[in-house]
Amino acid sequence: MGTMNTSKAPNASGVRQVTIEIKAADAREVAITGDFNRWEKEGLRLKPDGRGTWRRVLELRPGEYQYRLLVEGQWCDHAEATKRVANPFGTENCVLVVT
DSSP states (O other): OEEEEEOSSOOTTSOEEEEEEEEOTTOSOEEEEEGGGTTOTTOEEOEEOSSSEEEEEEEEOSEEEEEEEEETTEEEOOTTOOOEEEOTTSSEEEEEEEO
């Protein structure tokens, strides 16, 4: 359903650019939210490419970040996330590892 790419070199402040990519051809709205934005309900919107893929570049320091996707306002898993942890809602959060 998507991929995550971390840039090779951090900028001067140690921040890396991480591209989040989601395949959601029928979606009208896709967002990501997690501990990197204090789980804001509206999330950070991804932009469609017109061919069913949605993207967003996040600027994050190295570390681990828990997150979830919001597709059409519904909580969703990121199929490409290889690491997950249980959350208090009976589902799992995806874990983004930035190196």
